Amino acid sequence: MADPSGPVWIGRFQTSTRIDDLTPAFSSAVSDFVGALRAGGAGIRIAATLRPPERAYLMHYAWRVGREQMDAADVPAMAGVDIEWVHRDRRGRADATASRSAALGMVGLYGIVYRPALSSRHTQGRAIDMTISNYSGKTFSDAEGTPTRVRTAAELHELGGSFGVIKLASDPPHWSDDGR
Template structure:
């Protein structure tokens, strides 16, 4: 690395300024020593794209250093500031860039699951719609909570669970395109608490997969219940009467009816609302 690098900090972004100040203080002094002399400066009007890219490279290098794990949020703020200024230099919309944010329950509102069967793969959708109609015609209540799950949400759910259960360390969580989250709070206990808060807010029933039938448009989560006797027509056109319990989606006779529509109840325990193209 060169003897001195300039880290450009975009002045309009408060978080970035705070980050530069933090690095320029006691915490940053150590960083400069470990990096063979890094100057944190505020850019003037003459800062160009090349300088910003060099600064970005320096910040990315710092973010990979184990000795600076407690500075991840600060560095992420500085990185965001540099990206905003790069966007401005190239005539792009700087406001479209999202600020890296620490993990926590507020992430649960982002990248929501769809509840529409229109998001499902065509063949599976046809069976699901027919199955739901048959149940509703028999006066069952059907409440859909999830169909298609964006990859970004699957990523957040998967790693929040993994961190909360000590299956991975914050620094080892891979990045996901489009998800500017900072898992490492600089303190293992704080990182784990934030992950657990996400797990609770997602109301996760079992360990979420990174890739599942939900991300493939081939699964649906629905709560089903009825009172008394349920009479419906299965996928083969046969009239079926269900007069035994439980009067919900786990009823064995209802599960058999679902299969005739190509809608298979979850083959694993711990996820009662889950149905898919093959039970997975």
């Protein structure tokens, strides 16, 4: 029996905050970068690593139905996600207003601001969202082990780049293996 779209889905298929859940190559690069930052006295808070494709699907279609007037009946099924996007009235007729309202509720709970991609560096295990604090004026080892003094965000990004952890400038917490 499918669960109707709504708040129950928000806690399912949660986005990981574990570095180990990234692809082996990127996981190793991030571990080394984060290790160097911690060793040098910076603070790191990880908000997201791997986003399950199921969550990307739920977020994407919640947005399409809730915000882009997509007909809930047109949402394609995804294996392993037993969700009913179409809500019905007491007579069993499809209720477009209720379907849209439920999807919109999910958009709000997910905290979505732009249409989420079905596939992204996060669903591929190739991105991390993290906030790095207390780094300015400190010295960190780069990927070659060379002590490097970091003052600005640009210098921090350069340091990450030496490990293969590339900053996407337009998305403050987002780093990936190719800057996308």
